[in-house]
Amino acid sequence: VFKYSSVNINASRTVTFINHPTRAPVVWLVQGNVTIAGTLSLNGAVTPGNNLLAEPGPGGFRGGASGSLGTGAGLGVGGANTGNSLASYASVYGNPSIVPLIGGSGGLGGTAGGGAILIAAAGSIQVTGSVTSLGIAGGFPNYSGGSGGAIRLVANSISGSGTIDVRNDGRIRLEANN
Numbered sequence: 001v002f003k004y005s006s007v008n009i010n011a012s013r014t015v016t017f018i019n020h021p022t023r024a025p026v027v028w029l030v031q032g033n034v035t036i037a038g039t040l041s042l043n044g045a046v047t048p049g050n051n052l053l054a055e056p057g058p059g060g061f062r063g064g065a066s067g068s069l070g071t072g073a074g075l076g077v078g079g080a081n082t083g084n085s086l087a088s089y090a091s092v093y094g095n096p097s098i099v100p101l102i103g104g105s106g107g108l109g110g111t112a113g114g115g116a117i118l119i120a121a122a123g124s125i126q127v128t129g130s131v132t133s134l135g136i137a138g139g140f141p142n143y144s145g146g147s148g149g150a151i152r153l154v155a156n157s158i159s160g161s162g163t164i165d166v167r168n169d170g171r172i173r174l175e176a177n178n
């Protein structure tokens with residue numbers, strides 16, 4: 001949980017996160033306004049090497065390992081299919097209110113789920129850049145990859161012409177008076 005008086009991500013900047021050992025989701029509590037003109041990324045990752053687990057976005061779940069020792073199932077609520085199918089589950093789960101705040105499940109073939117973030121601002125949230133929590137596809141051919149994560153924005157007003165992306169079946173919730 002991070003507490004700020006205001007947040008401003010400039011157009012030329014990208015903010016990413018290193019997972020806490022608990023793999024907790026990210027929560028920003030902001031007294032004023034939030035402006036995202038650059039990129040805020042909670043994307044999962046592809047396996048960094050042979051037989052290693054892929055790193056999820058914060059609040060997401062690891063993907064199954066892949067390599068010379070075989071291919072493992074992803075972890076999390078919608079974890080990868082361990083049957084005969086080559087495709088992992090990349091499906092929406094949880095509930096529309098995103099409570100509890102959880103990210104995406106990992107997939108087969110070394111792919112991880114997107115992370116989860118709650119941004120609660122007393123003022124406004126303006127997105128002219130992008131906020132992403134992608135479940136990463138990749139790994140071996142025919143594997144659908146990890147599920148997208150969750151992005152929840154709560155403010156007095158939310159505006160902007162930017163992008164909020166949770167591809168591969170993640171969840172987005174926007175709560176505002178305006």
